[in-house]
Amino acid sequence: MRIAFLFATWLLSFGALAAPGEVATLDRSTWPEQLDSPTLFDVASRAEILMFARVLLASESLDEPSLAQRLGLRTINLEAVNNLRQRLWQRLLSNYSFAQRSCDQDASFCFLVEDMDTLRQQAAKFQLSDDSYYIKWAEPSRLFHARYLDEQLRKAALFPQSSSEVDRFGDHERNGATMNDRLFLLTFDSAANATPDNTAWVAEYLRKAKMSGTFFVLGKDIQARLNERSVASLQATYSMQCIGVQGWEFRSHSHWLDWQDSVRRSVERVKGKLPENYMPLFRPPDGQRRGDAESFFRAQGLQVALWDIDAQDGAGKLQPDQSAQRVLTLMLLWRHGVINFNIKQDGVKTAMPWLITQTAQSGIGWEDCQDGFR
Known part of the structure; x- marks a missing residue:
């Protein structure tokens, strides 16, 4: 009683x-x-x-x-x-x-x-x-x-009227649910804002730590960088890391009439200029995509790359320490999965290193970006 x-x-x-x-x-x-x-x-x-x-x-x-x-x-x-x-x-x-x-x-x-x-x-x-x-x-x-x-x-x-990462539309979509126990994959989303862009800092940090992550980029951002610097410079930035696409712009791909062109153009730009880093992965901005798009993605040879551990580090949501502690708590709860950080928030430069340091002796592993969505 x-x-x-x-x-x-x-x-x-x-x-x-x-x-x-x-x-x-x-x-x-x-x-x-x-x-x-x-x-x-x-x-x-x-x-x-x-x-x-x-x-x-x-x-x-x-x-x-x-x-x-x-x-x-x-x-x-x-x-x-x-x-x-x-x-x-x-x-x-x-x-x-x-x-x-x-x-x-x-x-x-x-x-x-x-x-x-x-x-x-x-x-x-x-x-x-x-x-x-x-x-x-x-x-x-x-x-x-x-x-x-x-x-x-x-x-x-x-769901499914408002799509998100909470569920999949088919086997062409992947999240972290099937990963092995204690294994985690670091992924980094872009955002609508152009700055700050912490890609170079994060990629260098990961290289020094002998780790890798998957960077989901916008086609227009890659084009803007190519307008300012050489292809070799861009390749050096992403050295030893993986790149997927989020479309040409950071906007919902569930109601955008030109969403297919957005995906194709981005793939063409990244695959053409960064072939060693390119992974055939599409990360829908905010998880928003169409439920009837499987045939398109299969025809393009793409998988939809979702996530199951969200740092919620968008502007105004959480402070860097709160974001890092949220991710660690979810790592303990789910024990494996795909972690999603926002590369255009400065908090990632604090939250990610803290997370790696806190788990250094805990027996977890960081999945190589080449294997994360296989």
Whole structure:
């Protein structure tokens, strides 16, 4: 009865959280341990998985009108929402199975989870005592995951009328879901603004760290650089890195009449001038693309390259430290995936190095850009 009462009380608080659209971030200093070993990465991963599972389970108690109100929408695509929930549960179960392999080395947050039923049971009763070593983390983490879940549910509720990275339209689209455990790929989006452009700085940082990333570029930006400098200079900037395209301009490719020409022109420019770096990948700006475009992309030999870990580092959204801590929390939750940074925000020069430093001893790996979407 006490557990049921506490859970019911918590459900009420769940419905009174932040307004729709508030971006989730978590102060990682609330977590009392450094991620300086694979085992401690797993401990933190188990904790984030259980907390998100708890929030996800709670959201299922909301009926359709209540969920729509919570997400700030008049109507929702409930089928898409339920499909997302199912995928989230499957990934949580898989991730927890990986994360509990080190339970013989550190039993923190280790519970009997053998299947989906036992995962849901553990999520329903997951809570920390007031004297827990991790108590300062508990409430901030719950708020983070509730807000993050809202972000995902809202995108699903609007899909496919408003397309995003929350779901795929077919096998020609890739995200980080099938990557191996503990492997992450760094990707960098362009944006509508011309400056600042931190490509040269980020590419050089990655080369010095013996790492690589995939830079999704705009055709017009590449043309502007070619107007100012030589092809050799541009090739030197992207040396040892990969390049995909985002179209000629940073604008929605779901309603733009010239979207096909935008993709073709960009591919022609990048493939012609930077053939050693070019990857046959299209990253839709803001994830917006048409659901009936599979035949076009296949004819062009392109894959649509989505992501599943978003830094939310666009202008005015999060500060660099908040963005970095958001990404790290999602790395612990999803345990593998494609990370999306904005190359035209100066915060990337702070957030990305911090992230790499924080995970240097955690047992994760950074996927080579040549293999990331295969």
